[in-house]
Every structure is written in C-alpha cells, then in structure tokens.
Amino acid sequence: MRKYGRKTMAGEALRELMELREDPYSRARAWKERTGGMALGFFCCSAPEEFVHAAGALPVRITGENRGVTRSPAHLQSYCCSLARTGLDMALDGSLSFLDGTVFLHTCDTMQRLSDIWRLNAGFVVHADVVLPVRFESESAWTYMTAELEAFKEKLEGLLGPIDDERIAGSIKTYNRNRELLGRIYAMRRADPSVLRYEEALWLVTSSALVEKSEHNKLLEAVVGDLEESGAAAAEGDAGAEEPVGLLGIGSVMDQWEFLEMVREAGATFVDDDFCNGHRYLETMTPEDLPPVEAVARRLWDRSACPCKHVPSRSRAGCIVNRAKESGARGAVFFQFKFCEPHAFDYPHVKKALDDAGIPSLNLEFEQGSVSIGQMRTRVEALVETIRG
C-alpha cells in the first residue's frame, strides 16, 4: 500500500480507512466486541440497512474474498459465481463468526439458492430473506415492496425490540450524509481525477458498508473537507505524467485492487463507475419527509437500473451511456463475475449502446482468487492505445 505522508486530518483518516482493506472486517469485529450488539451480514446493496442501524445492530456487507475455496465446493457447483462460492466458504470456515446472522435480498437465482444453503449450513442464529419485487413499475409491485420491507422491519423488532420512527429518521439522515459525502468525492474526481486515486475512492464507498455509519461519516468528513480545501490530498507522485485516459467501470462488485493499480500504470483511470459497491450504492438519497418504510422503499425504487430488476421505462444501457458522457469517460471496461447471468445478459446490448455513442469498451471476466493481471494488462493497454489513437 502506498504511504499517506501528509500529516493532515485527511491523510490520517484516509490512511485509517485504506488500512481496513488489509482486513476488511476488523472494524466490524471490534464493534461487536466493544458493544456486544448484533451484527448482520448482507450481500446485496439494496439491503434496507437503515432499519438494521436504527435497531442498534450493525449491517455489514459481504462481497466474497480473493481466495481459493475449500468448504463451499461440497455445496455449490463450480459453475456458480465466485462471490457466492468464496462468501459461503468464509461463512463455513469461521471467517464471519462475528456475525449473528445474515439478510438475503432476492437478486439472482444464485443468491436465492445461496440463501437456503447458507441457512441450512452456516449455523448463524438469525436468517432473513427480503424478497423484493423484480418488477419495479406498477402499483401492485410498490404495495408489495413496502409490505415486504415492513415485514422485515417487524422481524428485526421481534429480535431487537421496537424500532421507533424517530430512530429510523436518524439513521436515514446518517446514511444520507454518508452518500452525500461519497457523492462529493465522486464529483470531485469527475472534475479532476487526480484528487484521489480511483481505487481509493472506490474503497471509501466499499468500506462504508463495513464500518458503523456515523464512525464512517467522521472519517469521510475529514477526507472530504481536506480534499475540498486543498485539492489533491495524497496524490503526490502521480503528477507530471501524461494525463490518464478516463474510463467508466461497469459490473456488480469490484474488489480487484491490483487490477485497478495496473489500470493506473497502463495510463488510465476510472472517472466513474456503475459498480454496486461504487456509484450505484451512493447515488440516490432516502427521502427524509416520508414515513420510514415508504422512504426506504422509495430510494430502492428510484435507483438506477440494476440488472436484477425489470424497469422497462429506464433503460440500463441509456443510464450507462449517460454516466459515461457525464463523467467524460472516453472508454469503458466491463468487469464482470464469471457465471453472473444478469450482467452477462446485459453485456451485448449495453456494449452496443456504448459503441453507438463512440465509446470503445472492453469485456473482462473474473473469478475472485484467480485473476490473471498479466493477461488483462495487455487488453487494457490495447484499449488505452485505441483511445489515445
């Protein structure tokens, strides 16, 4: 990891957060030890975290790990994505033993079955399924969605006691503040990518689902305040080189930090993304003037198209092309989990929309724990060369 030499608040806070990358769950484990509270894991970024937070519990995102698997092959076939395979492996080998339970959102066929397998094998006390609608455009779907979220809230109340509306309102504010701060970082980088490396910006978003939110806000405030005041906080050493080619990243979870470093070395940087531990997580605010369940539902409903949701009026290809244009990206990289059906089905038409908009792209498939940076480097360099012309 690079050094954060500056003795400023931002340097300190950034260093503290970046260090978490080496042991992503260390903060959650410490929180658990310190408070004795309930920690609940979740895979999907559509989890209604505000309810969990308001109940005094800690929501923690699980996004698999870069590792081989030893225990999950007894439960999951090899044609299942590595997110599920490494995630289950972590649950089975005790890496997630600080969790009291898990909340599964209905996203894809794999997550749907992983929920069953997890419930039957991982041995956590708490297990919840939140089966949100797949259709996101009808009154009946909206009614169903709010009822399903209400049912989840009631389940939490059964475990942790009543959650009053004021506490939820407080949690909503805390979460919105977090998204706002992260949004400012993304906006600063769109204006000038050199203020912060992309892998740092992306980690700031990723880590926000691993650290208790108000603690995370404090650290982020220090980072953002300093960045806004002085510009490039820790980016010394990146200066002087040719201006990097701006790219848009497209996929679900992006946790390949070595890959991102390689992209930088290849003379490019991501100026924005459509990852669900990136821009897609921070983009929509929860309304603060609605009743709690409706407010949380509203944010999920209004978010830009996730490939697991059917939203006919909101073309995902259109959203992605717009995002590329707004960020000034000159190229795009699809970075997708092997065996991920929702994303793989979307690839051809999204790629075509990018082609039509004159944005060249590259499709890279990966599995956690077995990424070949060397092969990817050649392809990324070729893309950068094409763009530079």
Add this chain to the structure above:
Amino acid sequence: MSPQDNRKPGPPRIAATEQMKQLITNYYIEAKTTQEKPICWITSGGPVEFLIAMGVIPVYPENHGAMCGAAKVAVGLAEVAEGMGFSPDLCSYARLDIGGVATQGGAIPGGLLKPDFLLCCNNICGTVVKWYEELSRTWGVPMFLFDTPFIHGSRPEHATEYVKAQCLELVAFLEEHTGKKWSDERFEEVAMLSVEGVDLWKEVLKTAESRPSPFTCFDAFIHMAPIVTLRGTREVVDYYRLLRDEMRARVENGIGAVADEKYRLIWDNIPIWYAMRSLGNLFADNGACLVADTYTTAWAVDIRIDDPLTSMADAYTKVYLNISIDLMLEQLAALMERFSADGLVMHSNRSCKPYSLGQYDLSRAITEKTGKPALIIEADMTDSRAYSEAQTRERVEAFIESL
C-alpha cells in the same frame, strides 16, 4: 457391436405417441400460419390459461429449445449467440433461442414465428427475465413480467395479493394488445379444461406407481409437451385420456417399460435432451426404470374453479423451482416414497441454477431422510459440449451396481 444387440425387448412403442405428434404438429402449423390470432411467447411456467382464454397462440421458446436439443442443432445456434457477445456460461435455452431468432433457424423450418408480445413468468428462474428482455429489444414488442416472489419457508399474505393483482394487470395488458374484451365465462371454461387436463396428466403419472412401471420418465419428457404448451384446450384433455387409458391397460396386463424392472429411480432436473435415447437405453440395459421425476410433475398444479384467480396465483407461485431447498426436500422425499424408489438420479445442469444449486445438499439430505442413495450427473440440458457420455455411463453403471 452396439449394445442394442443384447437388449431385451421392451414393450411396443406407446401408441398415443402418434396422436401427440399430430397434436403438436398441428399446433406449430397454426402458430406458423395464423393470420388473425396474435402470437405470444411465454415461459414454460407461465399462466397460459390467460392467453388461451383470449384466443392468443402461446409459443414456448423452451419447448423449441428442447426440440433443438433433441435434434442436436442446439450447439450451432448457441454458438451464434456466443458470437453476438452472449457468454457461453448463460442458459443454453436462452442462447440457442437468441441464436435461433438471429438466424431464423432451429428445429422448425424458418424458426419460431415473430411474437406480438411476450409473457414472462419468473417462477422458474430469474434467467427468463433477462432472456425475455433481450427478446423484447430484438423483436421490438412489449413484455409483461408476471412476478412470483420466491418462497423461502412460508409465503406472506402480501405476496399472494401481489400475484393476484398481477392477474388483473395481465388481463388489462392482453386487452390492450389484442384489442379484445376479456370474458370471465371464457376464462372459467379454459380454467376448467386446464384442471381437467392437469388431472388427467396426474393420472398418467400415477400409473408409474405400479410395478413394473408402464413408462419411464424419458417417455414422460416427450409426452409432457401438450400439458406444458396447450393446457386449457379440449384437445389436451382428449389426448391425455387416451394416454392414460393406454397406460392403465399396460398396468392391467403387467407390461413394464423396462423389460426386467429391478430398480426404480427418480430423475431430478430438466432432461439431457441430446442424450435421451442413450441414457434411456443405459438405464434399461441395467434393469433400472426411471419411474418419476421432479420436472414433469411441475405441471401438475391445482386450480380451483370456485376461485380461479386466487388459486392460479397460488398455483403459479408455489411451483417446485420457486420454493426453498427444505420445501423441495419434502416433495422429493414424498415422490420417492410414493413411487417406491430405490434411488435418485440428479442432473446437475449448468444451464439451470435454480434447479441445480442446492442439489449437493439435497442429495445428502434425501439419503439421510430415506436411506436411498443419490447420483449426480454433471451435464447441460441442450449444450452437449458440457457432457461426457463415457464418464456418465461409468458412473451410472457403478451407481446401479451399488443399489
């Protein structure tokens, strides 16, 4: 020498097969030549009764996919889709269909007829949503998603209400796109015919409880086509009455599908369409009869005439692929018990995650619960590139030997 030379003669071919072929041929001819009836492409688990009641011809890409698999043209079509950027890891039904649309090819000359609209029901998988979105873009036609929330354990009331509400939204969608008025009377008529057809299909499947079984699941895979595609019509009722009577006659005369039925097995998952014949022979040669399966029973759901909408919403939500592993285990164990099975054969199908993920746990649980062994075969329903016949033969023979 082919292994066929040593085979003990099985029973004569099922006579009703001719009628079924005629029924399906007529159906495809109508679907290819109709001038006035709208065409709707629909998923295999979809509520087809609504279409029949509105005079819409349902077309099933999955049924066509099975035909392409059996006719061994699936890989060529899938490769077309792969050339268009669709990953070879995607569902092979979807890939071959997308390739078929692009080339107007497949098991039917000229491919399937262009749809006027699409009806996608996600009670079988989430894959169909993505697949039908692609079809909707390619054909430029509207798509109705009939969203059936997955059942993990118990089903909340709001899920049932949601599906019921969608029945009415579907009616409005069909009225808009056919220009026809919905008729409750006509729907009840169709629902009654559907119930009658489904009941007869259940009676057909029930004859396999007898020892020896009059048919194998390989026969059922072929004879399921009408109940999947045309339930709710008079022709289907007539056809299954014929088939049931033929199977009952076999039972009365002690005629078994496998000449010397020693072992009775249950099949799990979609058939391996391109290997049906070789697998059928392999099991028969070893005295094993696959008497039932989790696939063809999926079309044996109940609809109540007194409240068709509620019971349809209920029936379409609780299908085998839309329930959690522990609920599947109960059904699977009951199936083993009812058909006096000696073991379970599971097709781990790389094209179908809702069917296949969880099989490793299920196979252990079923052995624990029933004391019967389970075998897992790794393959793909239509993509023969993912299948090794030699390896499968070896494993099946070892499994049967162990029984």
